[in-house]
Amino acid sequence: MSKINTNLNVILEKLGEMKKLFHYGEKIVPIIESITQFVDETMPLLDNVNASIVESTHKMPQATNQINDVTSATELATTEILDLIDEIGNQVAKIKEELSSINKSGTSNLERLEKLKALVGDNPSALKIIDELVDSLPVYESVDRILKNIEVIEEASYKITLSLQVQDITSQQLEAVNHLISSVHEKLNDLLKDFGEYEMDQDNYNTGLNSGQHFDANAKYTEHGSKQSDIDKIIEEQQKTSQDEIDKLFS
Amino acid sequence: MKKVILIADDSPTIRKFVSVSLKMQGFEVIVASDGMEAAELLPKQKVDLIITDLNMPNLDGFEFIKSIRSSQENKDIPIIILSSLNNEEDIERGLKYGASSYLVKPFDPKRVQYEVSKYLN
Numbered sequence A: 001m002s003k004i005n006t007n008l009n010v011i012l013e014k015l016g017e018m019k020k021l022f023h024y025g026e027k028i029v030p031i032i033e034s035i036t037q038f039v040d041e042t043m044p045l046l047d048n049v050n051a052s053i054v055e056s057t058h059k060m061p062q063a064t065n066q067i068n069d070v071t072s073a074t075e076l077a078t079t080e081i082l083d084l085i086d087e088i089g090n091q092v093a094k095i096k097e098e099l100s101s102i103n104k105s106g107t108s109n110l111e112r113l114e115k116l117k118a119l120v121g122d123n124p125s126a127l128k129i130i131d132e133l134v135d136s137l138p139v140y141e142s143v144d145r146i147l148k149n150i151e152v153i154e155e156a157s158y159k160i161t162l163s164l165q166v167q168d169i170t171s172q173q174l175e176a177v178n179h180l181i182s183s184v185h186e187k188l189n190d191l192l193k194d195f196g197e198y199e200m201d202q203d204n205y206n207t208g209l210n211s212g213q214h215f216d217a218n219a220k221y222t223e224h225g226s227k228q229s230d231i232d233k234i235i236e237e238q239q240k241t242s243q244d245e246i247d248k249l250f251s
Numbered sequence B: 001m002k003k004v005i006l007i008a009d010d011s012p013t014i015r016k017f018v019s020v021s022l023k024m025q026g027f028e029v030i031v032a033s034d035g036m037e038a039a040e041l042l043p044k045q046k047v048d049l050i051i052t053d054l055n056m057p058n059l060d061g062f063e064f065i066k067s068i069r070s071s072q073e074n075k076d077i078p079i080i081i082l083s084s085l086n087n088e089e090d091i092e093r094g095l096k097y098g099a100s101s102y103l104v105k106p107f108d109p110k111r112v113q114y115e116v117s118k119y120l121n
Helices: A002-120 A124-135 A139-163 A166-195 A226-250 B012-023 B035-041 B061-069 B088-097 B109-120
Strands: B004-008 B028-032 B049-052 B079-083 B101-104
Touching: A002 A124, A002 A139, A002 A166, A002 B012, A139 B012, A139 B109, A166 B012, A226 B088, A226 B101, B004 B012, B004 B035, B012 B028, B012 B109, B028 B035, B035 B049, B035 B061, B049 B061, B049 B109, B061 B079, B061 B088, B079 B088, B079 B109, B088 B101, B101 B109
Parallel strands: B004 B028, B004 B049, B049 B079, B079 B101
Antiparallel strands: none
């Protein structure tokens, strides 16, 4: 009898637990329903996000290629400008050479006229003609003036070549951006591959990511000489340290 | 006979800048687009001075300098580093590997001319 009672108690306990479970289920069902609804509503959004990632991933190689095109174009233009500056330099050197020979011949003509003046003696008409000839030699002043103008041209050409170095600095910065884009592209590609959505077209996309970094991402275009003076100080300090070590060794 | 300077830099514009500036000083200039190409040129051509970048594909400037200093034939050639890297570690490393001077980009061509003349005149 007592065994039957015990069994009944166990059954009643189990029924109590089941009742609690049903109560809990009543509470949780609406939550599950709202989660299901949320997932239903989110799915299209997730599909959109996925499609957007695929599209962006497709566009990344194009962005990289465009950056490469910009670098090539500025490189070509800069080289062309440098060729022209080189040519200007060559022409200026020739002009300077010619001016120098004009100056020499002017000096020698002047010397001849001075000699002639001494030979002529007191002939006022002859002296007047010689003086007029001396005055008509425009050599010194003109040549000096032209040489000064040439110096201005040379200085301007020099400054242009200095400023054109911005091309090298910006190309390194663009290379750093390319590196960043291709790193993101690779990560996204791995992610999409896991979803089975996308396979990177390696044949048409080679940014050189695995060929080793050969740019300085921190390259900056600064005022000329400012960075070099810092470097000189570092080198001076290092050389001083080395000399101190040598002195210590032999003292 | 003109002294020969080898410029190793992957940037065509920098090669051009330096070449123009050195040719004006009367030097003969040969160029290479990376350390590997420069290292291949050395046995074929007598070079009096080298100007090299550090960040280059195939063989970077540090390794290139190391290879020069370890070669019996070229170990005494003056080497000028011309790089945009300007942190202390890179400078120290470059000099430790055997560079004679260190110049930073953007550079003043007159300073390059001065450094070259220090070793060649």
